[in-house]
Amino acid sequence: MLGAGSLGSVIGGCLARGGEEVWLVSRRPEFVTAVSAEGLRLVEDDGTTVVWPNATLDVEEVGAVDLVIVLVKAFDTVTALSAARSLLGPTTTALSLQNGLGGEDVIAEAVGRPRVLAGRTYVSGDALGPGVVRAGIHGRATAIGEPFGVVSDRAGRVADAFRRGGLDAEVSSDIRSVIWRKLLVNVATGALAGATGLPYGLLYQLERVHEVGVAAVREAIAVAAGCGADLGDVDPEAVWQEARRGLPDDFRTSILQSLERGAPTEVGVINGAVVRHGRVVGVPTPVNATLEACVEGLEVSRRRTARAGRSEDR
Numbered sequence: 001m002l003g004a005g006s007l008g009s010v011i012g013g014c015l016a017r018g019g020e021e022v023w024l025v026s027r028r029p030e031f032v033t034a035v036s037a038e039g040l041r042l043v044e045d046d047g048t049t050v051v052w053p054n055a056t057l058d059v060e061e062v063g064a065v066d067l068v069i070v071l072v073k074a075f076d077t078v079t080a081l082s083a084a085r086s087l088l089g090p091t092t093t094a095l096s097l098q099n100g101l102g103g104e105d106v107i108a109e110a111v112g113r114p115r116v117l118a119g120r121t122y123v124s125g126d127a128l129g130p131g132v133v134r135a136g137i138h139g140r141a142t143a144i145g146e147p148f149g150v151v152s153d154r155a156g157r158v159a160d161a162f163r164r165g166g167l168d169a170e171v172s173s174d175i176r177s178v179i180w181r182k183l184l185v186n187v188a189t190g191a192l193a194g195a196t197g198l199p200y201g202l203l204y205q206l207e208r209v210h211e212v213g214v215a216a217v218r219e220a221i222a223v224a225a226g227c228g229a230d231l232g233d234v235d236p237e238a239v240w241q242e243a244r245r246g247l248p249d250d251f252r253t254s255i256l257q258s259l260e261r262g263a264p265t266e267v268g269v270i271n272g273a274v275v276r277h278g279r280v281v282g283v284p285t286p287v288n289a290t291l292e293a294c295v296e297g298l299e300v301s302r303r304r305t306a307r308a309g310r311s312e313d314r
Contacts, residue, residue, distance in 0.1 A: 001025060002084055003072035004055065006125030006257065010135040011069065011097070011142075011167070013040045013051045018165030022053035023062045025084070032057055034131030042135040043128060064089030067158060070096045073258075074103055074269040081110040088115075093154055095144065097121050099186055099254065100269025101179065101277070104147050117155055118175045119144040120182035123167065126251055139246050141168045145175030180220075180229040186270045187220045188213045188243040191291035194255035194265060194298065201249025214240050216287045220274045226281030255295060262302045267295040 001012035004024035016022040024040075026032055035055035042049045056062060065087050072080040077098070088094075088111060095117040096103040104118045120143055124136030142162055144155050155171045162169035172178050192213050193203055203209055217236040224231055244251075258265040271288040278285035 001053075002059075002068050002070050002080055002087070003076075004031065005071065006127045006133050006254075007097070007121070007123065008069070008071040008125075009040060009127070009133045010042065010123055010125040010137070011071070011121070011162075012053050013042050013049075013133070013135070014137065014165035014167050015161060016040075016051045016053040016165070017042075017049065018161060018163075020161055020165070023065070024053050024055045025059055025062070026055060026057060028130070029057060030130040031055065034129075038131060041132040043132065044135050044137065059084045060086050062087060065092055067161075068092060068094045070094055070098060070103070070107055072098070073264065074098055074100055074106075074266050075264060077103060077106045078110060081107065093117055093158075095119055095158060097142070098269075099182075099190075099266050101183060101273040102269060108147075113147070116147060117144060117158065118147045118179065120175075120179050122182065122185070124247060124251065127257070134248070134251075136247050136251070137167060139168070141170065143170055143172040143175060143178040145172035145178070147175065149173055149175070174230065177230045180224040180227075181231055181234070183270065183273065184217050184220050184224075184231075184234070184239045185243045187274060187288065188217050188240050190253045190255040191267050191271050191288075191295050192216070193253040194259050194267070195291060195294040197256065197259075199249060199256075200244050200247055200251045204244055210240065212287060212291075213243075216271065216274075216291060219278070219283070219285045219288050223274050223278045223281060223283045223285065226283050227277055259295070259298055259302060262305075264299060265295055267292050271295075 001008040001024045004026040012022045012024045032055040039050040039052045094111050094115050097119045108116045122140040126134040146152050151173050159169040159171050214236045217239045255265045271292040274288040275285045
């Protein structure tokens with residue numbers, strides 16, 4: 001797992017539970033120490049499971065692997081893969097489960113297109129502390145496929161490993177459309193939760209927030225159609241409701257979690273991707289453009305606050 005954040009921990013932990021040898025590559029010493037000493041705790045509705053993946057700060061400790069699952073933030077992809085060259089043996093496959101659009105193309109440029117599998121997951125993770133993560137697994141699917149639509153044995157083997165770990169996984173012959181459908185879910189709530197600072201329980205109580213989320217999804221559906229993605233008959237309201245399915249009231253989206261840490265967000269590859277593709281196909285996207293701008297403004301504000309705090313400490 002290249003990027004053992006909340007989601008990477010959940011997926012890596014499930015794969016370890018299914019019998020795979022898993023390495024969680026992290027930049028956080030406290031996470032590696034906790035997992036190495038006490039295991040990784042997956043907190044689910046029916047209890048807590050302790051699993052024992054390997055955890056490291058140093059990719060050189062791992063060596064070449066069969067599969068690299070890329071779950072670093074989109075803006076860190078090139079740097080992370082460059083630092084992780086030792087993971088790539090002659091038959092290594094790289095699978096992107098990242099949010100947004102374009103991650104597979106970035107990975108292909110770094111490692112070569114024949115190595116790349118594309119995927120999207122509705123599994124969720126919310127960090128509760130070092131080595132402890134709330135896992136949203138049940139009823140939340142993962143799709144894996146070749147970027148150009150053929151069905152391959154290697155995609156099937158990866159899906160089998162996911163299923164052995166208790167994850168709902170399937171092989172898709174049209175992963176491009178799957179990626180667009182997942183983007184709709186991220187568009188619905190990610191930036192809205194970040195801009196408002198609200199977890200799901202409060203986010204879904206506010207009718208005007210609801211209206212904005214549905215409008216953002218409606219724009220994204222129009223852009224996807226203009227780009228030739230086959231989404232079928234998609235109802236924006238149904239996407240809004242799907243985004244919260246199976247998640248607790250205190251769940252925080254990835255964008256909100258990043259803002260709370262003072263870290264950069266992926267709004268640029270989610271709402272921002274809708275805006276950029278909308279320009280190309282001539283579809284107006286004012287709601288998504290506004291949400292992207294609000295989150296970018298919050299990123300700057302949080303960085304200024306953090307710098308001011310450090311100055312006061314001195």
